[in-house]
Amino acid sequence: MWSRFLNDRRGGAVPMFAFAVVPLIGVVGAAVDYSRASAARSAVLATLDATALMLSRDAANLTDAQISAKAESMFKAQFTRTDVSGLTVTALKTSPQAGSFTLTVSAAGTVSTTFSRLLGKDKTDIASSADVKWGVKKLELALVLDNTGSMSNNGKMTELKSASKNLLTTLQAAAKQPGDVKVAIIPFDKIVNVGTTYASSGWVNFAANNIQQSSWQGCVQDRDQPNDVQDTVPGTSSSTKFPAVNCSGITSIMTLTDVLDTTGFTNLNAKIDAMNPSGNTNVTIGLVWGWHALTTGLPLDQASAPAPDKDKVIVLLTDGDNTQNRWTTSGSSIDARTALACTNAKAANIKIYTVRVIDGDANLLRTCASKTNMYYEVNQASELNNVFSSIAQNLANLRISK
DSSP: OHHHHHHOOTTOHHHHHHHHHHHHHHHHHHHHHHHHHHHHHHHHHHHHHHHHHHHHTTGGGSOHHHHHHHHHHHHHHHOOOSSEEEEEEEEEEEEEETTEEEEEEEEEEEEEOSSGGGGTOOEEEEEEEEEEEEEOOEEEEEEEEEOSGGGGGGGHHHHHHHHHHHHHHHHHHHOOSTTSEEEEEEEESSSEEOOGGGTTSTTEESGGGTOOGGGOOSEEOOOSTTGGGSOOOOOSSGGGSEEEEOOOSOOBOEEEEETTSHHHHHHHHHHHHTOOOOSOOOHHHHHHHHHHHTSSSTTOOOSOOOOTTEEEEEEEEESSOOOOOSSOOOHHHHHHHHHHHHHHHHHTTOEEEEEEESSSOHHHHHHHSSSGGGEEEESSGGGHHHHHHHHHHHHTOEEEOO
16 A cells, blocks of 8 residues: 555645745745835935935035935935835045046945745845036136127127127036136137237237337237247247237227126126127137137236146137138138147147037138037027037036946
């Protein structure tokens, strides 16, 4: 009888299934628990991203303790899942190099299991982190703006003034402390008006065009070549000085001004309002004076020395082809000088954005820009505000790094 019982296979599946059902339920349940934990982890990460971005706006001026407290408060105000327990939130700000910051916000907690308990696992640990890297590099910016006669057409000057003011407002909001953002304004046509305050400076050459110092209106033309496309510091040689010339109509330049200075910000906006379109186009002289505004030597010495935590940028806008400089009305000849000025300025670590408004040499301006995506094509004057807003956001950018 015993032998027959051991050899009888009938009904064997039932006890085998009974033995197997417990681990089988455990495995299937573990997949369910894993899915719940993954969903919770994704929710934690999404909330961390939002918390890190919001906190990074003020983190540069907060202590470590304040950062941690705000991170926890912001995170818990947004995180709505109730299945995560023991939640802890930490935040750490580091500065790997001058002018660069990284904010790391981390969270950890546990999700209780349901089915996995059958396998001896009663909870799942979850942890995630989000990094925000941002630069609060100091910015010295020269707005080199076409003030030629054609800017009076199609509402271009009106739109340029509005877009320029909005750019100033964006940069003012991005600045955290005095000195973070300084802006110069360089209106140009075929010449540049540096202002009569420089009448007694040694770098203006009044003899070149027989101009009386007492009646000078502040305008200068291209220097002798090759200094016309360089940032050569003026010396005793007349070739390094700037020839004085008679002028009317074009407003004077404004040197680097802190956007957080209330009076300075008002004056920057007033300078934009004072721009008046007239005259022919010489992009070279506008670009070079934008370059002068960003360097420490004469003729303009308001800029600070180059540093790893500082960007020096030119935004060059024009709506037409080169038509006249000191020597010629040949567009191709003037273009060659402009191209050299662009090359030289970029070699000196000046970043250049270029904006072509309806007309102008697209290839020249595209090549002049530091990168292809730093060249903007504007087909209607009304597009200027969006273009300047894009540039302003690029100059004051926050990004999630991972």
